[in-house]
Amino acid sequence: MLVRDEGNFSKSINLIIIAVTIIVLLLLPRYISGYYIRLFTAIFMYASIAQAFNLMSGYMGYIPFGHVMFFGIGAYVTAIFMGRGLNFIVAILLAALVAVITSVILGFPVLRLRGHYFAIATIGMNGALMSVVQNFTDITGGAMGTTLPIIAKPPALVYNYFYLAMFSLMVFTTLLVYFIIHSKFGYAIRSIKANEDAANSMGINTTSTKVITWAIAALFTSLAGSLYGYWMSFIAPEEVFNVMISVNTIVMMLIGGAGTILGPILGSFIIEVVSEFAWSGFMEYHLAALGIATIIIVFFVPRGLVGTIADLRNRKMVKIKQ
């Protein structure tokens, strides 16, 4: 899975490694403390969003800097519907529906823009949406934030529940991205990154491809947002519409390897662990540490870990062949 042109043997080894990892991660909450369960839940959440980003920018080449708006939509719509007494499952599905509809409505005009302009337009939309949430105090609770119902069960059990939910979301997202990328639709997505005009003239409907891809990315992100809201049981607009979340996930995607399946997961693991360490180790310099680490990462592993490993392997293979 790391390198596409591999024999069946290494493919099955990869599958075994992945299966073992999944089983270990499923059993893990029994053996670790609440602190680590929380950390892992956050890693899974970021990995899901980073995977959505990966689909948009790693594979399609569009950088939705304001993509965090769907995270906010997920969290807020869930909060609003649960406040009206709906069950969580219904609320999360409604939130996903709202996010997908929003992404399609915004997608048609905004995805005509390219490069910088697209990135900036999404930032603008995110900001405008945040203002709306802050100002419709009657519905959203305004700038002070709003609460979601707390699950009336022992905290340890609740943490386990969210651990498993976020983990399933990550696995589901990754599998879906994997299958999308290896389908015919996936080739259309990648052709847009390679050369959009050429793709268009080859008969690929680039507009609908882009909008559908954005809607899928919005779906994952909103699911992560819904789970986050229910998990935290308190959300505020400045928090769930924070562009910092987008930036974080972009960095995760970059360090892991943009345009690779496992890259975003690896990246979110590394960044979350590092920033957790930075928080606890030297809190005052935490922002600067994150900034400098980002600069170093971009300088030295621009293709990301998975990409760099693949490069090294390829080089080795070439050497052997020679």
Next chain:
Amino acid sequence: MGLQMFVNALLLGGLYALMGIGFSLQWGISGIINLSYGAMVVLGSYLSLIIFNLLRIDPFISMFFSGAILFFLGAFVYRFSLQPLLKGGIVFTLIITFAIRLVLENIILLVWSADYRTIRLTYAGSNFRFFEAFIPLTKFITFIIALILVYLTYLFMMNTKVGKGIQAVALDKEGAEAVGVDVQKMYLINFALGTALAGITGSLWASIYSFSPHVMNVIIGKVFIIAILGGLGNIWGAAAGGLLLGIAETSGATFLGSQWQEALGLVIMVTVLLFRPHGLIGKKFFG
């Protein structure tokens, strides 16, 4: 009432015009969306604060100091973190400038904390009458300085050798290179000029408003809107964009309520992006 609102809009717009030009030049000519621009503006404010506390010198004089320091900071940042990564495309420049913003924000927080600071000038409260409208003196001085600086930037771009070089690079990179213009040097000077303007804006901002690290978020949102309204890399466009934003915000605050001010600006920006991606003001700038 109407005149007062117009005067307020104009005074605000003057500062916005100056604020937007540096960002617009960096984006339009050097091709870098500088997400650390807000942090650089706020840094300019704090530099003026230091000088004011130590020497009691007005921000209107210490702005030269802020500008100079920020010029060198910009040159340094460009040379050592942006120039090597230009080929990597926009993800890298966005991420790098955001990382620089984090570092600057951290430095500001460590040195000055997150509290709001103000520079209290002795004549801060004085104002004069213009027909029925009251004009605060500090805002008026700021407006005049901003206009002069916008004009000076324009003169620099049009009449000096370096300015013409920058224009040539913006017009046609390969062509400029072929006739012997040092392209990277022009990008560097242009970027540093943009950060210098950010620093000066910060000093002027400090003479009117209070400031804190949080202000950098407000500023980055505004410069995006200004640059896009005016068209990238276009000095007069950015100036007009600044004035327009000033008018939009002031009238928005009057008619819709001030809580919608930010959303209004963003909605205008997205609308302009969708329908006139080259800005409201006339044609696309060079290239």
